[in-house]
Amino acid sequence: MDAISRTSMGPFFGGDRRKFRRERRPPVDRRKKKGMTQMEKGRQKSENEIFASCSFASLGLHPTLCEQLRERMGFQVPTQVQAKAIPLILSGRHVLVNAATGTGKTITYLAPIIHYLQKHEPRVERSHGTFALVLVPTRELCMQVYEVLQKLLHLFHWIVPGYIMGGENRSKEKARLRKGISVLVATPGRLLDHLKNTSSFLHAKLQWIIFDEADRILELGFGREIEEILDLLGSRRNKFHSKDITATECPRQNILLSATLNEKVNHLAKISLENPVTIGIDDKTLDTNPTTKKFKPVDSDIEDEEEHPNGFLSSSGGDYKLPELLVQRYVKVSCGSRLAVLLSILKNLFEKAASQKIVVFFSTCDSVDFHYSLLSEFQWPPNSPENSSQIVSYKTFRLHGNMQHEDRKTTFQAFKTETSAVLLSTDVAARGLDFPKVRCIIQYDSPGEATEYVHRVGRTARLGERGDSVLFLQPSEMDYLKDLEKHGVSLTEYPLLKVLEAFPLQGKKHPAKKFVSLDMHPWVSFLQKGLESFISAEPSMKKMAKDAFCSWVRAYTAHRGDLKRIFMVKKLHLGHVARNFGLKEQPSLVGKSHQMQMKKRKRDQKQKGLSNKRKVIKKM
Numbered sequence: 291m292d293a294i295s296r297t298s299m300g301p302f303f304g305g306d307r308r309k310f311r312r313e314r315r316p317p318v319d320r321r322k323k324k325g326m327t328q329m330e331k332g333r334q335k336s337e338n339e340i341f342a343s344c345s346f347a348s349l350g351l352h353p354t355l356c357e358q359l360r361e362r363m364g365f366q367v368p369t370q371v372q373a374k375a376i377p378l379i380l381s382g383r384h385v386l387v388n389a390a391t392g393t394g395k396t397i398t399y400l401a402p403i404i405h406y407l408q409k410h411e412p413r414v415e416r417s418h419g420t421f422a423l424v425l426v427p428t429r430e431l432c433m434q435v436y437e438v439l440q441k442l443l444h445l446f447h448w449i450v451p452g453y454i455m456g457g458e459n460r461s462k463e464k465a466r467l468r469k470g471i472s473v474l475v476a477t478p479g480r481l482l483d484h485l486k487n488t489s490s491f492l493h494a495k496l497q498w499i500i501f502d503e504a505d506r507i508l509e510l511g512f513g514r515e516i517e518e519i520l521d522l523l524g525s526r527r528n529k530f531h532s533k534d535i536t537a538t539e540c541p542r543q544n545i546l547l548s549a550t551l552n553e554k555v556n557h558l559a560k561i562s563l564e565n566p567v568t569i570g571i572d573d574k575t576l577d578t579n580p581t582t583k584k585f586k587p588v589d590s591d592i593e594d595e596e597e598h599p600n601g602f603l604s605s606s607g608g609d610y611k612l613p614e615l616l617v618q619r620y621v622k623v624s625c626g627s628r629l630a631v632l633l634s635i636l637k638n639l640f641e642k643a644a645s646q647k648i649v650v651f652f653s654t655c656d657s658v659d660f661h662y663s664l665l666s667e668f669q670w671p672p673n674s675p676e677n678s679s680q681i682v683s684y685k686t687f688r689l690h691g692n693m694q695h696e697d698r699k700t701t702f703q704a705f706k707t708e709t710s711a712v713l714l715s716t717d718v719a720a721r722g723l724d725f726p727k728v729r730c731i732i733q734y735d736s737p738g739e740a741t742e743y744v745h746r747v748g749r750t751a752r753l754g755e756r757g758d759s760v761l762f763l764q765p766s767e768m769d770y771l772k773d774l775e776k777h778g779v780s781l782t783e784y785p786l787l788k789v790l791e792a793f794p795l796q797g798k799k800h801p802a803k804k805f806v807s808l809d810m811h812p813w814v815s816f817l818q819k820g821l822e823s824f825i826s827a828e829p830s831m832k833k834m835a836k837d838a839f840c841s842w843v844r845a846y847t848a849h850r851g852d853l854k855r856i857f858m859v860k861k862l863h864l865g866h867v868a869r870n871f872g873l874k875e876q877p878s879l880v881g882k883s884h885q886m887q888m889k890k891r892k893r894d895q896k897q898k899g900l901s902n903k904r905k906v907i908k909k910m
């Protein structure tokens with residue numbers, strides 16, 4: 291690999307910024323600039339913070355690849371993170387990248403790999419096997435990275451992209467691996483499976499291992515698999531210089547990326563990165579432990595970039611970077627009114643703008659299924675004062691880990707291309723997925739860890755776009771805002787009463803005065819009654835509601851650590867929780883089974899070896 295000298299980093303670090311700004315956008319008319327709205331100014335500021343003032347070519351990428359980025363992908367200039375990281379990755383260093391969601395991290399690692407592979411001598415052939423491996427936490431992200439890869443490789447047909455992931459046909463994957471895949475995108479479990487069982491999987495020429503959403507891979511409990519993978523590939527840090535490496539014949543370069551690199555990545559960084567450079571980790575998040583070596587900037591010209599000899603990160607969690615034009619709100623809703631408020635907010639958003647995409651996050655698969663059926667089927671009774679029979683007129687999609695593999699794939703593709711739709715999902719959609727033009731994220735159920743909050747809201751306001759997020763909290767859960775604030779995330783209150791005002795009943799408006807409780811609001815109680823009668827009249831819906839209720843309470847009890855103090859199951863009124871699922875009362879059967887579940891849970895917790903992996907996977 292030929293190293294790129296610092297001087298070749300060119301205009302990004304030097305002075306020719308104006309030239310590249312001109313290249314990207316036509317100059318703004320002065321009068322127009324003067325008359326810019328606050329929003330337009332914010333957008334322009336955000337664009338300047340997202341994009342760098344240089345070209346892809348100036349980063350050292352091959353002209354044909356730059357053309358591909360420009361012509362096929364429509365990318366005129368690199369983003370800031372691309373401008374900072376691409377030259378370093380090209381130089382062969384191990385790199386740890388921390389940048390906000392939607393800032394273009396995928397191209398950051400794919401472009402340098404393709405740069406080298408397209409000029410590789412002798413020319414890359416399928417029979418050479420795999421040169422680069424991209425590890426991702428979910429199947430959807432696997433497909434997404436593969437699609438970007440396919441586009442980037444359009445002009446380099448001899449470099450073959452491929453993917454392997456859970457849910458796919460193993461024998462077909464084996465056949466593809468036997469033929470040879472130059473750049474392979476994989477989920478960890480399936481990769482390990484093939485490393486152990488597919489003898490024709492050739493990886494002796496492997497040069498790059500990328501961990502996209504590194505922290506999530508570990509949170510899902512794949513730590514042991516990752517260590518095994520690194521061992522099998524001879525890519526553990528202490529083995530880089532080992533003389534007895536048989537698994538590999540090439541120099542290695544490993545790269546870790548996420549918008550939220552925290553202490554969970556420490557171990558992985560330590561074992562997989564050799565003398566890494568970190569991008570985007572500011573001083574606050576660097577390890578201040580006096581026993582660890584101080585970080586030295588590699589080059590004082592490079593903002594945010596730190597040499598990180600031991601691969602350590604702070605264990606404090608630190609501040610998270612959120613998209614510049616994201617408007618974050620919380621809505622305080624008493625337990626029994628949550629469902630009616632959710633439907634009202636969705637109705638209001640689509641009445642204001644018929645063409646938009648929204649993602650709603652739930653804590654469990656059963657809950658997604660229930661709300662999906664409800665939104666798809668709910669109708670007002672024939673004698674209702676509401677004009678239309680349906681409460682919603684938008685397309686609804688669902689995504690979660692218990693769905694059939696093919697359905698997951700179809701939903702993922704369909705929601706991407708829709709212009710007006712709602713996606714109901716578990717956290718399976720929280721990481722890395724790039725659905726274009728998502729306008730609003732609603733977190734109906736709490737995300738738990740602040741990291742997950744950051745990734746969920748990161749599905750909107752991508753790449754300098756505007757976006758909104760709404761977090762549902764019950765009055766007893768308001769301390770969660772303090773928890774988020776510790777990570778530099780602050781939210782303002784959503785104007786709920788004003789929104790509810792938009793729904794007159796029989797022509798009567800309800801002014802935004804304070805109601806004794808939200809449950810007494812005429813529209814909320816009208817809607818709640820409508821939902822309850824619909825569900826009680828539909829046995830299949832009722833069954834789904836009960837299952838969803840049950841799994842929701844289970845998920846609520848599963849909050850970990852400090853969060854248990856905020857999300858206290860003891861404080862829940864289960865009768866009110868039942869109203870969230872359109873149930874008139876808490877079914878006794880559910881109560882019994884819940885108690886059994888609680889007992890079982892306590893027993894399980896006592897037993898050692900209950901891996902996080904199972905917990906999280908079940909939830910997703």
Ligand SMILES: Nc1ncnc2c1ncn2[C@@H]1O[C@H](COP(=O)(O)OP(=O)(O)OP(=O)(O)O)[C@@H](O)[C@H]1O
Nearest residue numbers: 365367368369391392393394395396549722724753
């Ligand atoms: N230089 C560029 N110019 C314009 N658009 C770009 C550029 N680079 C990437 N994009 C687009 O930006 C969007 C976000 O990119 P990407 O999904 O790689 O972000 P990310 O930082 O990995 O986000 P997340 O942290 O959520 O995974 C994508 O739609 C991608 O096509």
